[in-house]
Amino acid sequence: MSAWIVRRLAAAIAIVLAAVTLTFFLLHLAGGSPCGQRDVQSVAPEVCARLRAQFGLDRPIWEQYGKYLWAVLHGDLGQSFWQRRPVIAALGDAMPNTLVLAGTALLIDFTLGLALGVYQAARARRFGDIALGNAALFVNSMPTFWLGLVLLLVFGQWLHLVPVGGTHDPVLCARLDSLHCVGDRLWHLALPALTLGLVGAAATARYQRAAMLEVIAQDFVRTARAKGLRERRVLLVHALRNALLPSITLFGLAFPFLVTGAVLVEWVFAWPGMGWLAVMAIGQRDYPVVTATALVASGMVTVGNLLADVVYAAADPRIRVRGA
Amino acid sequence: MTEPLLRVRDLKTYFVTEHGSGTARAVDGVSFEVYPGETLGLVGESGCGKTVTSLSILRLIPEPPGHIRPGSFIEFEGRNLLTLAPRELRAIRGNRIAMIFQEPMTSLNPVFTVGDQIAEAAIVHQGLSRRRARARAVEMLKLVGIPDPAERVDHYPHQMSGGMRQRVMIAMALVCHPKLLIADEPTTALDVTIQAQILELLDRLQRDLGMAVMLITHDLGVVAGTADRVVVMYAGEVVEQAATGELFARPLHPYTEGLMASVPRIDTRVSQVRGRLHSIPGQVPAATAWPAGCRFHPRCPYAWDRCRQEAPPPLDAGAGEPGAHTVRCWLLTEPQRRSARA
Numbered sequence: 018m019s020a021w022i023v024r025r026l027a028a029a030i031a032i033v034l035a036a037v038t039l040t041f042f043l044l045h046l047a048g049g050s051p052c053g054q055r056d057v058q059s060v061a062p063e064v065c066a067r068l069r070a071q072f073g074l075d076r077p078i079w080e081q082y083g084k085y086l087w088a089v090l091h092g093d094l095g096q097s098f099w100q101r102r103p104v105i106a107a108l109g110d111a112m113p114n115t116l117v118l119a120g121t122a123l124l125i126d127f128t129l130g131l132a133l134g135v136y137q138a139a140r141a142r143r144f145g146d147i148a149l150g151n152a153a154l155f156v157n158s159m160p161t162f163w164l165g166l167v168l169l170l171v172f173g174q175w176l177h178l179v180p181v182g183g184t185h186d187p188v189l190c191a192r193l194d195s196l197h198c199v200g201d202r203l204w205h206l207a208l209p210a211l212t213l214g215l216v217g218a219a220a221t222a223r224y225q226r227a228a229m230l231e232v233i234a235q236d237f238v239r240t241a242r243a244k245g246l247r248e249r250r251v252l253l254v255h256a257l258r259n260a261l262l263p264s265i266t267l268f269g270l271a272f273p274f275l276v277t278g279a280v281l282v283e284w285v286f287a288w289p290g291m292g293w294l295a296v297m298a299i300g301q302r303d304y305p306v307v308t309a310t311a312l313v314a315s316g317m318v319t320v321g322n323l324l325a326d327v328v329y330a331a332a333d334p335r336i337r338v339r340g341a
Numbered sequence: 342m343t344e345p346l347l348r349v350r351d352l353k354t355y356f357v358t359e360h361g362s363g364t365a366r367a368v369d370g371v372s373f374e375v376y377p378g379e380t381l382g383l384v385g386e387s388g389c390g391k392t393v394t395s396l397s398i399l400r401l402i403p404e405p406p407g408h409i410r411p412g413s414f415i416e417f418e419g420r421n422l423l424t425l426a427p428r429e430l431r432a433i434r435g436n437r438i439a440m441i442f443q444e445p446m447t448s449l450n451p452v453f454t455v456g457d458q459i460a461e462a463a464i465v466h467q468g469l470s471r472r473r474a475r476a477r478a479v480e481m482l483k484l485v486g487i488p489d490p491a492e493r494v495d496h497y498p499h500q501m502s503g504g505m506r507q508r509v510m511i512a513m514a515l516v517c518h519p520k521l522l523i524a525d526e527p528t529t530a531l532d533v534t535i536q537a538q539i540l541e542l543l544d545r546l547q548r549d550l551g552m553a554v555m556l557i558t559h560d561l562g563v564v565a566g567t568a569d570r571v572v573v574m575y576a577g578e579v580v581e582q583a584a585t586g587e588l589f590a591r592p593l594h595p596y597t598e599g600l601m602a603s604v605p606r607i608d609t610r611v612s613q614v615r616g617r618l619h620s621i622p623g624q625v626p627a628a629t630a631w632p633a634g635c636r637f638h639p640r641c642p643y644a645w646d647r648c649r650q651e652a653p654p655p656l657d658a659g660a661g662e663p664g665a666h667t668v669r670c671w672l673l674t675e676p677q678r679r680s681a682r683a
Binding site for chain 2: 236237239240241242243244245247255258333335
């Protein structure tokens with residue numbers, strides 16, 4: 018068991034390192050500089066050269082890369098060029114917003130997805146299943162940013178039901194100090210979380226339906242029926258417990274989707290999270306911030322997968338015993 | 342004679358095939374009885390409809406694609422199982438009629454302990470508390486001869502061998518002391534030595550608990566050793582039924598004859614074997630297109646014109662009471678044709 022954990026941790030570190038390295042070099046290949054775009058020099062060349070020297074950007078790229086890794090190992094993510102404050106502070110502001118959004122989306126994704134998948138499997142090939150299946154395919158096929166824009170247009174612009182962006186009312190609820198302001202936050206959260214969650218739920222439902230149908234065809238489900246159990250118990254206890262195993266893997270795979278999906282959804286809904294920060298920083302060629310967001314995103318993905326593996330091992334007795 | 346415990350009349354279970362092109366008449370007008378306390382052997386080749394028959398009794402046929410035709414009748418303790426409401430049917434499943442299946446490897450749920458799976462039926466049907474149901478599960482494991490039952494009760498199916506799992510299946514089926522146990526090829530997936538142990542166990546439990554057993558098998562040897570009466574099925578129909586002794590002494594249907602000739606016997610002298618074991622020529626026809634007339638005629642050594650045109654009804658072979666030995670074969674009306682061939 019411990020050897021397995023060590024192996025998994027080593028792999029996780031390697032993946033994060035690879036993501037950081039790729040981001041670092043790709044960003045420098047992209048051209049432009051913190052001083053502005055190639056053809057629109059907004060800063061005087063002398064100032065720019067001084068700034069480049071100050072941040073070490075005039076050094077060979079390998080040297081910069083080495084210095085960066087060394088600093089990261091010591092817990093220093095550097096200074097944001099654009100925000101003029103430590104990267105860690107920028108991340109500290111953005112991270113909670115993303116966690117709230119992604120966490121809520123994940124909740125919607127799996128509760129709705131599992132429920133729909135189980136319902137569809139129980140009604141397989143009947144009207145309810147076919148209607149929901151087509152609806153899920155439709156939602157799943159839409160890009161998240163487009164769905165977000167449409168929801169925003171309908172519910173925000175036309176119906177005025179929800180705010181069109183941000184995480185909270187900056188005037189009345191700058192601080193989270195009353196029940197009204199908690200409601201205000203949830204109100205702002207509703208559309209972006211639904212956009213991200215619905216698209217995820219559509220995919221989860223399709224996987225869960227297939228998993229349930231596969232399990233329902235197994236001999237032990239027939240055994241459960243032969244015992245005289247209610248159909249509800251047969252499906253929700255005997256079948257679902259087995260059909261949940263693949264969904265745990267899916268749960269791990271949902272993390273990258275939420276991270277990447279969040280980039281677009283955060284942008285559409287002006288939600289100042291990690292994705293929004295990354296997009297802003299890329300536009301500004303704010304190298305330290307972009308690299309740091311890649312570091313955090315890949316870290317989240319590997320932690321998500323690790324978590325999924327641990328939960329899987331706990332849920333499946335066949336794996337639990339082998340590992341012990 | 343006593344009243345039958347289970348009476349199956351004209352059971353027809355059909356399946357709609359994949360492309361909707363045809364209907365597989367897997368079970369096509371089957372009738373038989375099971376009496377209290379007896380063992381009935383249901384014999385036939387793969388695809389003859391024995392498993393579908395047994396699943397139909399507890400209405401475990403997946404619908405769609407399967408369905409039991411109107412006009413079929415399955416009476417158990419005076420009630421037609423085919424018209425019961427789901428709730429009443431559940432009160433019979435696992436309680437009055439229990440079932441064990443061919444594959445002990447896949448018939449147990451991999452994510453629950455065997456104790457939980459055995460206790461479940463006792464909780465559902467007898468309203469036992471979790472603790473008492475667990476104690477009951479330990480008792481049942483002991484009854485089916487599993488060593489260290491108090492420890493084994495917390496094990497998962499994958500921690501047990503095939504024979505042990507089939508014992509668990511039996512413990513699970515018998516936890517509510519059913520009146521009828523349907524055992525669908527309970528030993529087919531097991532090693533020969535384990536097979537004998539399981540059959541002995543079933544035999545002992547049947548006597549101790551006073552239940553009837555419907556034993557479904559393709560193995561005539563198993564039937565000879567355990568069954569009181571035998572029903573032989575071919576192509577979705579019962580072709581012959583009789584008491585075990587009578588059937589083995591006087592098999593009348595050519596299919597039954599062929600089946601018996603194809604079983605190797607330990608008491609046959611080598612000189613009598615004449616080289617190779619007998620096999621019935623041809624193949625079981627497809628259930629979507631049974632042959633016209635007698636369904637066995639394409640493979641029958643005695644077949645004549647009548648067999649190709651007219652399906653024989655179950656005819657009484659006149660041994661003991663009426664209906665004690667019935668055969669679906671025109672040979673009964675023209676016995677001289679048999680001797681002419683032989």
